Amino acid sequence: MKLVLHSAWRASAPYRVRMGLNLKGLAYDYAPVDLVAGQQGGKAYHTLNAQHLVPALEVDGRVLTQSLAILEWLEETCPEPALLPADGFDRQIVRTMCGIVACDIHPVNNLRILKALARLEVGQPAIDDWVHRWINDGFAALEPMVARHGKGFAFGDSPTLADCCLMPQVYNARRFKLDLTPFPAIVAATNAAAQHPAIAAAHPDNQPDATV
Numbered sequence: 091m092k093l094v095l096h097s098a099w100r101a102s103a104p105y106r107v108r109m110g111l112n113l114k115g116l117a118y119d120y121a122p123v124d125l126v127a128g129q130q131g132g133k134a135y136h137t138l139n140a141q142h143l144v145p146a147l148e149v150d151g152r153v154l155t156q157s158l159a160i161l162e163w164l165e166e167t168c169p170e171p172a173l174l175p176a177d178g179f180d181r182q183i184v185r186t187m188c189g190i191v192a193c194d195i196h197p198v199n200n201l202r203i204l205k206a207l208a209r210l211e212v213g214q215p216a217i218d219d220w221v222h223r224w225i226n227d228g229f230a231a232l233e234p235m236v237a238r239h240g241k242g243f244a245f246g247d248s249p250t251l252a253d254c255c256l257m258p259q260v261y262n263a264r265r266f267k268l269d270l271t272p273f274p275a276i277v278a279a280t281n282a283a284a285q286h287p288a289i290a291a292a293h294p295d296n297q298p299d300a301t302v
């Protein structure tokens with residue numbers, strides 16, 4: 091299976107997919123998309139993702155988009171190691187954790203939203219407050235879930251899709267200098283997950299297009 095991941099080093103959604111691919115032990119080619127230069131809006135990328143968002147995953151020439159759909163596809167296609175728990179109720183808890191990040195925090199803090207706020211002449215301090223507000227709201231719900239269900243990782247004692255969503259969101263929170271003190275369980279779980287080689291390899295700083 092030939093996999094090509096269209097990714098941007100610092101972006102959350104491709105970071106989720108990099109973690110999934112690495113945890114499944116799947117090799118892939120990395121195709122960088124420069125979000126700052128606006129490559130996601132260009133004609134060439136449109137054929138890969140008509141939403142003009144990363145990631146896009148080429149699979150033997152066919153294209154998948156939407157990071158959660160890609161992660162679910164990976165889980166179905168390569169079941170081992172499992173990134174969802176065996177128990178059906180537990181699986182839904184992991185999916186709930188993913189949803190809090192991917193449906194309720196990330197979309198309102200995405201680059202295009204922050205650019206739209208700037209076009210409305212919202213200043214940087216107010217934009218930072220906006221970003222913090224939505225991360226804080228989501229993390230306030232996630233913190234007791236991780237405290238209850240995490241046993242080294244966000245859920246249980248091995249990586250799940252919850253880690254694939256949480257790691258990038260914590261990276262993003264740090265980038266926006268959010269105070270993570272109120273979220274000790276989230277911090278502990280993500281610090282522990284960061285030690286996992288497959289997860290460490292997915293970190294933004296380790297991508298070929300990283301600019302720091």
Ligand SMILES: N[C@@H](CCC(=O)N[C@@H](CS)C(=O)NCC(=O)O)C(=O)O
Nearest residue numbers: 101102103143144156157158201202
């Ligand atoms: N729901 C989508 C979100 C994808 C998304 O928002 N990607 C961001 C990077 S994390 C992006 O491409 N942003 C470009 C922009 O806002 O112009 C997914 O999970 O794949």
